[in-house]
Amino acid sequence: MDEVLTCENSRVKFFPIMMYAMVMGMSGLTIMYQKAALWLGFTDMIGHLLMMVSTTLFVVISLIYLSKYIKYTPMVKKEFSHPIRLNFFAAISISMLMLAIIYKEVNVNVASMFWYTGTVLHFYLTMYTISFWINNNQELDHSNPAWFIPVVGNVLVPVGGVGFASQGVLMYFFSCGIFFWVILFAILLNRIIFHHQLAVKFMPTMFILIAPPAVGFLAYYKMYGVIDVFATMLFNLALFFTLLVAFMYKNFIKIKFFISWWAFVFPLAAMSISAMLMYHETKDVILLSLSYVMVGVTTMVISVVMYQTVSHVLKGEICVQE
Known part of the structure; x- marks a missing residue:
């Protein structure tokens, strides 16, 4: 990350908005280990360490992108009007919402700051993105699972929002996210099956298909505290x-x-x-095994991704023009 901080001014110009996906990934890992400490008996030191890493990463990336906005405003505006890159701007608000979840049990004031700011920003980005889709002709080839981030990302709002907003407000975001998950999934399935395949660089976004039902399950449980038929369907x-x-x-x-x-x-x-929560509620030994497997796989995957990221940063292959 030190190399990112010293990225030359010429490379700041090409610093991509997609870098916020790193914060989403690290924040997800942090929350995972916080819950593993709570439900699986892991040490809580891992969660505390990852919390500091996630926060630092968010601050560093935000400062670099702010620098890009100040020095190269046209480049930022170009990204904000790009049919694919536009979707990743919501990764900023998603990162804030995830940091709110991380800090909720540590410092409620910091959590509320992240949650309110992230919620307002995500509301704006959802409206802007859908308006952009309506006002501009979209090519089917532009569609990819990253479309879920600005719109379906609304389901994340209730996860950290209990205690900060009323049930009605939280249910509004949950309803919008679940509705557009169904709509966008149908569009993406049509594209993937009957039209051109995803570009190679966007193949990893297929993993985003996991997120809406998984986060929807967590949000539903947070709001209602039950594992009913609908919650079970989302988990499955x-x-x-x-x-x-x-x-x-x-x-x-x-x-x-x-x-x-x-x-x-x-x-x-x-x-x-989600697997850990389901185990915590059902005490099903299969879910316990699934929880350990998922924690192990997630840790292994992020280790590989982090290694590749650092390796390519050192080679100067990140902040470059595509």
């Missing part, structure tokens, strides 16, 4: 997509490194947390 759908991407592992193992590799991490962490 998250499990299905996890098994699907595992079954398709050959599609991912030979992909050249892109920053989109960070799309691997957050959904796996969300599934890990």
Whole structure:
């Protein structure tokens, strides 16, 4: 990360908004280990360490991107009007919402600051993104699972929002996220099956298919505190997509490194947390085994992604023009 901080001014110009996917990934890993300490008996030191890493990463990336906005405003505006890169701006608000979840049991004031700011920003980005889709003709080839981030990402708001907002407000975001998950998934399935395949660099975003039902399950439990039929359906759908991407592992193992590799991490962490919560509520030994497997797999994947990221930063292959 020190190398990112010293990225030359000429490379700041090409610092991508997708870098916030790193914060999403590290924050997901942090929450996973916080819950593993609570439900599986892991040491809580890992969660505390990762909390500091996630926070630092968010601050560093935000400062660099702010510098880009000040020095190269047209480049930022170009990204904000790009049909694919636009979706990753919501990774900023998602990162804030995840940091709110991380800090909620540590410092409620810091958590509330992240949650309120992240919620307002995400509300704006959802409205802007959908307006952008309506006002501009979209090519089917532009569609990819990253479309879930700005719109379906609304389901994350209730996860950290209990105690900060009313049930009605939380249910509003949950309803919007679940509705557009169904709509966008139908569009993406149509594209993937009947039209051109995803570009190689966006293949890792297939993992994002896991996130909506996994996070939806967590949000529903946070709001209502029950594991009913609907919650179980969400969990099982998250499990299905996890098994699907595992079954398709050959599609991912030979992909050249892109920053989109960070799309691997957050959904796996969300599934890990969901499995641990389901075990905590049901005491099913199969779910206990699944929890350990998911924690292990997520840790292994982020280790590989982190190694590749640092390696490519040192080679000067990150902040460059595509």
